Amino acid sequence: GIQVEQSPPDLILQEGANSTLRCNFSDSVNNLQWFHQNPWGQLINLFYIPSGTKQNGRLSATTVATERYSLLYISSSQTTDSGVYFCAGRKTNFGNEKLTFGTGTRLTIIP
Amino acid sequence: DSGVTQTPKHLITATGQRVTLRCSPRSGDLSVYWYQQSLDQGLQFLIQYYNGEERAKGNILERFSAQQFPDLHSELNLSSLELGDSALYFCASSVCSDCGYGYTFGSGTRLTVV
Numbered sequence: 001g002i003q004v005e006q007s008p009p010d011l012i013l014q015e016g017a018n019s020t021l022r023c024n025f026s027d028s029v030n031n032l033q034w035f036h037q038n039p040w041g042q043l044i045n046l047f048y049i050p051s052g053t054k055q056n057g058r059l060s061a062t063t064v065a066t067e068r069y070s071l072l073y074i075s076s077s078q079t080t081d082s083g084v085y086f087c088a089g090r091k092t093n094f095g096n097e098k099l100t101f102g103t104g105t106r107l108t109i110i111p
Numbered sequence: 112d113s114g115v116t117q118t119p120k121h122l123i124t125a126t127g128q129r130v131t132l133r134c135s136p137r138s139g140d141l142s143v144y145w146y147q148q149s150l151d152q153g154l155q156f157l158i159q160y161y162n163g164e165e166r167a168k169g170n171i172l173e174r175f176s177a178q179q180f181p182d183l184h185s186e187l188n189l190s191s192l193e194l195g196d197s198a199l200y201f202c203a204s205s206v207c208s209d210c211g212y213g214y215t216f217g218s219g220t221r222l223t224v225v
Contacts, residue, residue: 033214043216098169101154
């Protein structure tokens with residue numbers, strides 16, 4: 001199966017700062033998603049982005065499929081952005097469609 | 112509320128016991144996925160069902176089994192529980208078998224084995 005590496009593993013920022021989280025894949029994927037797990041454990045789907053760029057408010061994501069990586073940008077960080085950010089990918093083979101998660105980036109925003 | 116309902120939210124049980132976790136997918140979703148999140152293993156895919164049929168299998172132990180019922184809710188059965196089975200168990204649902212959009216997680220069941 002594919003391997004998913006995320007960096008950095010931990011990030012501590014002051015409120016208002018910007019950040020970039022990276023996700024590398026060992027193989028090409030045709031399904032790539034970013035999730036946020038808040039401090040209460042809830043997993044929220046942020047982006048479905050197998051290629052290209054998407055934006056949602058202060059968050060945006062870019063995937064360069066040919067180079068097997070994706071970036072998540074968070075601008076003007078707020079304390080509510082704290083939590084763990086996961087990327088996950090899937091290389092679809094019919095009958096084996098599991099989503100593989102990275103180990104996450106733990107983001108802490110300090111007021 | 113994500114629309115995916117998991118019960119119970121918390122479960123404490125003894126080693127050797129058997130438990131059943133329940134998941135009701137979001138209305139209209141046909142796929143249900145089960146994941147285990149532990150401190151040392153991260154988020155691990157266990158199994159997927161699509162419209163009542165098993166679709167994909169991950170690192171699911173033989174002591175674990177699952178099924179999806181005609182009303183599309185799913186149950187994950189964990190038996191002969193060990194201390195190492197303590198984890199957060201998530202289910203997620205999506206409308207199709209291989210779609211990245213609309214992949215929605217429930218709030219999880221925290222299982223503690225003592």
